[in-house]
Amino acid sequence: MAMNVGELTRELEELIAALDRRVPRVERAGEATIAREAAALREKAVDRLAELAKQGAGRRGRSDAT
Numbered sequence: 001m002a003m004n005v006g007e008l009t010r011e012l013e014e015l016i017a018a019l020d021r022r023v024p025r026v027e028r029a030g031e032a033t034i035a036r037e038a039a040a041l042r043e044k045a046v047d048r049l050a051e052l053a054k055q056g057a058g059r060r061g062r063s064d065a066t
Contacts, residue, residue, distance in 0.1 A: 009052055012045045019045075 003011070019042045024035045 005052055005056065009049065012049050012052075016042055016045050016049075 019038050022038060025031055028034075
């Protein structure tokens with residue numbers, strides 16, 4: 001199923017918020033790995049949001065010029 005930019009943006013924002021709410025459980029086995037992977041996933045989501053915002057700004061700039 002294809003998502004439009006607005007839906008993708010909302011999904012990424014929800015993912016970032018969920019990762020921010022997650023509290024590491026240091027007593028659990030493998031938690032350090034999970035925390036590292038969650039941080040990497042969050043970074044990728046933030047980067048993708050920035051790309052989408054940049055693309056959106058570019059599209060708005062082109063439509064304003066025409």
